[in-house]
Amino acid sequence: MTSETDRLAAERYVVLTTFRRDGRAVPTPIWVAGRDGELVLWSARDTGKVKRIRNSGRVEVQACDVRGQKTHGAKVSGQARLLDATETELARRAIARKYGIVGRVTMFFSKLRGPEDRTVGIAISVDG
Numbered sequence: 075m076t077s078e079t080d081r082l083a084a085e086r087y088v089v090l091t092t093f094r095r096d097g098r099a100v101p102t103p104i105w106v107a108g109r110d111g112e113l114v115l116w117s118a119r120d121t122g123k124v125k126r127i128r129n130s131g132r133v134e135v136q137a138c139d140v141r142g143q144k145t146h147g148a149k150v151s152g153q154a155r156l157l158d159a160t161e162t163e164l165a166r167r168a169i170a171r172k173y174g175i176v177g178r179v180t181m182f183f184s185k186l187r188g189p190e191d192r193t194v195g196i197a198i199s200v201d202g
């Protein structure tokens with residue numbers, strides 16, 4: 075039987091829902107890869123989702139289309155945490171590996187835009 079983490083890691087896109095302090099949900103379609111039993115992704119440090127994860131790691135994840143508007147499969151709740159520099163690099167590699175040439179090109183241009191600490195990795199442990 076495949077775990078929820080494996081199922082979501084196999085999807086091309088997922089919608090990550092983070093929560094504001096007042097409880098309002100904020101969905102964001104993202105790339106995600108599986109690594110060591112968790113879902114990993116990366117984002118610029120100054121984004122809203124990173125701020126919301128710092129405040130509360132509570133998240134929901136569901137498979138979706140490229141725009142995040144059409145979802146499919148079960149919605150899964152989980153806990154997100156920000157990664158250190160070493161773990162962030164491992165998350166970048168996992169994403170580049172999963173998404174092939176498009177992932178590698180995206181990572182290359184991300185590095186050109188600024189220092190590596192401009193971005194941060196995020197790991198999600200799904201419930202159940």
